[in-house]
Amino acid sequence: MxxxxxxxxxxxxxxxxxxxxxxxxxxxxxxxxLPGLSLSLGSGPEPAEPLLGNAAEQDENGxxxxxRGVGPVRAVQRYATDAPDGVRLVQIGKPSRxxxxxxxxxxxxxxxxxxxxxxxxxxxxxxxVGDLPAGPRQAAYDWAPYAHTYVVVAQPTAxxxxxxxxxxxxxxxxxxxxxxxxxxxxxxxxADVDHVEQLIGEPVFASLPADDGVAAAERLGxxxxxxxxxxxxxxxxxxxxxxxxxx
Amino acid sequence: xxxxxAxxxxxxxxxxxxxIARGLAQAGHPVLALDADANPMLGVSxxxxxxxxxxxxxxxxxxETGEVEHEPTIEGMVERFGADAPDGVRLVVASRLEVAxxxxxxxxxxxxxxxxxxxxxxxxxxxxxxxxxxxxxxxEPGNADVVLVxxxxxxxxxxxxRRAVEIASDKAEVIVLANRVRDxxxxxxxxAVLGDRELIVIPEDPVIAAADRDGLAPIDLDxxxxxVAALVQxxxxxxxxPVPA
Numbered sequence: 109m110x111x112x113x114x115x116x117x118x119x120x121x122x123x124x125x126x127x128x129x130x131x132x133x134x135x136x137x138x139x140x141x142l143p144g145l146s147l148s149l150g151s152g153p154e155p156a157e158p159l160l161g162n163a164a165e166q167d168e169n170g171x172x173x174x175x176r177g178v179g180p181v182r183a184v185q186r187y188a189t190d191a192p193d194g195v196r197l198v199q200i201g202k203p204s205r206x207x208x209x210x211x212x213x214x215x216x217x218x219x220x221x222x223x224x225x226x227x228x229x230x231x232x233x234x235x236x237v238g239d240l241p242a243g244p245r246q247a248a249y250d251w252a253p254y255a256h257t258y259v260v261v262a263q264p265t266a267x268x269x270x271x272x273x274x275x276x277x278x279x280x281x282x283x284x285x286x287x288x289x290x291x292x293x294x295x296x297x298x299a300d301v302d303h304v305e306q307l308i309g310e311p312v313f314a315s316l317p318a319d320d321g322v323a324a325a326e327r328l329g330x331x332x333x334x335x336x337x338x339x340x341x342x343x344x345x346x347x348x349x350x351x352x353x354x355x
Numbered sequence: 356x357x358x359x360x361a362x363x364x365x366x367x368x369x370x371x372x373x374x375i376a377r378g379l380a381q382a383g384h385p386v387l388a389l390d391a392d393a394n395p396m397l398g399v400s401x402x403x404x405x406x407x408x409x410x411x412x413x414x415x416x417x418x419e420t421g422e423v424e425h426e427p428t429i430e431g432m433v434e435r436f437g438a439d440a441p442d443g444v445r446l447v448v449a450s451r452l453e454v455a456x457x458x459x460x461x462x463x464x465x466x467x468x469x470x471x472x473x474x475x476x477x478x479x480x481x482x483x484x485x486x487x488x489x490x491x492x493x494x495e496p497g498n499a500d501v502v503l504v505x506x507x508x509x510x511x512x513x514x515x516x517r518r519a520v521e522i523a524s525d526k527a528e529v530i531v532l533a534n535r536v537r538d539x540x541x542x543x544x545x546x547a548v549l550g551d552r553e554l555i556v557i558p559e560d561p562v563i564a565a566a567d568r569d570g571l572a573p574i575d576l577d578x579x580x581x582x583v584a585a586l587v588q589x590x591x592x593x594x595x596x597p598v599p600a
Contacts, residue, residue: 142487205521243394273409
């Protein structure tokens, strides 16, 4: 979670790939109606019609429900797409010129999925990595009830840190049982970390360096882990994955 | 005139909104700066400070907890959920609330409704929208006179900008800002996605970066820096443009 542009998708996508390389089964959940996670994961731009929409249908009264024989787990098994390193990706869908109409089905299905995956027997042992929409609104409790750990990303700017503070307040209000860690992203020097900590008023769990390789990947809209695999930021995210595993 | 500002989160919407609002006000126009972002930050780039900006959000959210009385009219909202920013800009926080009374003007109102129903009169309304395209998807023609789409030279921000332009084009005059441009290759990258329409270039500016870092208004730090100057110039152009009937 975090402000737009803080680096949520890059961190989520790279963490998912690195975890999968370590042999973890990873389901990446993109609940952001803006493009991001699929590019950072390296699975390219997403299809115009979100596949998950195929799992839902409207009855004669206009109420949405699962298609016959489909439920949250079956929907994931059938309609998740393959990303590199064996990561599976589910997307809520993106609005277009036609508005939100074409993605209502997939949004409803996605909402059911995020509320049921944590208890699903068939997905026991899987790790879920969610990329949430920018800002504090809704995100914490509604769109990531599966989360044990909330990773809040801030770069060393006042707005970014202020957003992290707002996010933390909401997460703690609604998910007091979950872990919450702050990440300082795009850090050039120690003073940047101090700046973030001072603005948030709490210590950061890890910091990730400002990185030309990641910036170049972002410019091109490709996965940083493929474009600049040995860059300092990717190495730092690798350490972050290890540190989170020990929590 | 009503100006709405859209783009990917982090593209610079708030900096653009705040600086244009201040630029218009400095040129003598009455300005209403409307923060419709669910994560309201417009106060920061207008120069009221991060803490004061957070306080305004807290007042707004007081509606949810019942600590703050509801407000039946939109003009009342302007009075109650706002603050005076430098140069006489009136800042109003109108971000969407989690728990809203349906039909209540002050909390059930969505950003697109707000834009529609607010009378601009003599004022210039500058509205900082939620990140992404959700508000412009719901907007109807005439809700705003101008939509400023803020783009950056990155794959994701350009994709959002491309969609925003496509969605807003039937509804308002669309002006695209190429923000944080360092060199010609940045512009080429942007043209490759956005086509050869006019791009207002806002150069990468260390003054804006420094203001972002410390939560200050760029226009207070150095009104003559290249990025700020380009935004003030755009404000002048917008003020001079005839308002569509």
